[in-house]
Amino acid sequence: LRPDKPSQCTWKPNALHSPHTDRSKLNDRKKVLPDILHAIGQTPMVRLNNIPKSFGIKCEICKCNFTKYFLVGNFDMNLIINIIPVAKCEYMNPGGSVKDRIAFRMIQDAEEKGLLKPGCTIIEPTSGNTGIGLAMAAAVKGYKCIIVMPEKMSNEKVYTLRSLGAEIVRTPTEAAWNSPEGHIATSQKLQKDIPDSVILDQYTNTGNPLAHYDQTAVEIWEQCEGKIDYLVAGAGTGGTISGIGRKLKELSPNIKIIAVDPEGSILAEPPELNNSPLQYYDVEGIGYDFIPTVLDRKVIDKWIKTTDGESFHASRKLIRDEGLLCGGSSGSALLAALKIAKNLSQDQRVVIILPDGIRNYMTKFISDAWMESRNFLNLPQLIKGNEWWW
Numbered sequence: 488l489r490p491d492k493p494s495q496c497t498w499k500p501n502a503l504h505s506p507h508t509d510r511s512k513l514n515d516r517k518k519v520l521p522d523i524l525h526a527i528g529q530t531p532m533v534r535l536n537n538i539p540k541s542f543g544i545k546c547e548i549c550k551c552n553f554t555k556y557f558l559v560g561n562f563d564m565n566l567i568i569n570i571i572p573v574a575k576c577e578y579m580n581p582g583g584s585v586k587d588r589i590a591f592r593m594i595q596d597a598e599e600k601g602l603l604k605p606g607c608t609i610i611e612p613t614s615g616n617t618g619i620g621l622a623m624a625a626a627v628k629g630y631k632c633i634i635v636m637p638e639k640m641s642n643e644k645v646y647t648l649r650s651l652g653a654e655i656v657r658t659p660t661e662a663a664w665n666s667p668e669g670h671i672a673t674s675q676k677l678q679k680d681i682p683d684s685v686i687l688d689q690y691t692n693t694g695n696p697l698a699h700y701d702q703t704a705v706e707i708w709e710q711c712e713g714k715i716d717y718l719v720a721g722a723g724t725g726g727t728i729s730g731i732g733r734k735l736k737e738l739s740p741n742i743k744i745i746a747v748d749p750e751g752s753i754l755a756e757p758p759e760l761n762n763s764p765l766q767y768y769d770v771e772g773i774g775y776d777f778i779p780t781v782l783d784r785k786v787i788d789k790w791i792k793t794t795d796g797e798s799f800h801a802s803r804k805l806i807r808d809e810g811l812l813c814g815g816s817s818g819s820a821l822l823a824a825l826k827i828a829k830n831l832s833q834d835q836r837v838v839i840i841l842p843d844g845i846r847n848y849m850t851k852f853i854s855d856a857w858m859e860s861r862n863f864l865n866l867p868q869l870i871k872g873n874e875w876w877w
């Protein structure tokens with residue numbers, strides 16, 4: 488087509504409604520939504536196809552066994568595992584993460600209780616994604632927004648927050664959760680100093696797990712048509728896994744809830760799992776040095792610990808092999824699913840939550856230079872001969 492010669496433009500629709508416009512596929516978003524906040528949720532679930540093959544996993548699509556090296560940790564070689572891994576793509580929420588859900592829910596609840604009124608300022612301690620969800624809602628609803636975030640979190644999150652009109656206060660990554668310099672205490676100090684300001688507080692706010700109990704879990708149940716054997720999710724505040732886990736266990740008590748906690752964090756049980764000497768880890772959004780109120784550890788059947796390097800390689804593999812443009816904690820969740828795979832029986836379905844997306848990490852684990860700078864690029868335990876075990 489020659490734009491400089493529009494008269495040459497020869498294409499034209501061959502019918503009013505092309506057969507390619509399968510109107511049955513238009514979901515309820517064919518109607519005009521009141522605002523972008525109403526596009527939160529209803530995220531797609533996608534089967535993993537290529538990754539199961541490369542790990543000797545028989546999956547519902549390929550129905551063929553691939554005897555290849557298994558991976559990560561002390562697995563037997565040439566295992567044939569029968570799991571059906573399905574990913575919930577939470578990074579496809581409008582703000583880019585699973586946390587859009589709780590941001591909208593916490594604001595709705597606060598408005599209904601009269602705690603949040605026009606002219607108020609929302610202040611929130613966050614590792615970034617909850618902040619982005621709140622800043623997006625504040626932009627739509629006209630609230631001012633101050634996000635308090637540890638320095639560890641990516642610049643990409645900062646740029647997104649700034650674009651949404653949020654003010655950002657950074658706190659030292661090494662500050663303990665109860666330190667006066669930490670992101671929680673800093674938020675509280677700001678709230679005392681700023682009139683008409685509200686901390687919705689994702690760490691204690693019941694709207695956090697309830698957003699997942701009422702919404703995310705029901706979506707997963709319906710999308711899987713009730714066929715779920717395992718749910719695997721990373722834990723930060725624990726709202727996602729607690730809300731989804733509690734609902735799914737009500738719907739099907741035999742479901743197993745698997746939580747993912749990075750080495751260096753203390754969320755996992757039993758406590759012996761948390762003996763790592765690590766104080767710092769790069770994966771963002773999961774793991775803490777305290778137990779958030781909203782985390783219901785009774786719902787969790789097993790905790791899996793993961794490390795940075797393997798998590799980032801797993802995320803890069805989700806991107807490269809499955810086209811899922813996900814973030815670092817998504818790799819942690821995939822890893823946990825693979826680590827439990829050897830204990831699964833025929834055709835069990837594993838749902839993996841992919842909490843955020845590539846946008847937050849373009850200059851971090853997506854960059855080979857960044858991976859190289861942390862010695863993650865050529866992890867010895869992941870290389871066999873001259874090729875990745877992946």
Ligand SMILES: C=C(NCc1c(COP(=O)(O)O)cnc(C)c1O)C(=O)O
Nearest residue numbers: 613614616617723724725727772816842
């Ligand atoms: C706690 C926050 N995020 C949680 C989070 C999680 C964990 O979600 P929780 O529902 O908080 O357990 C996993 N992955 C990413 C990338 C995340 O950002 C936050 O954005 O303030």
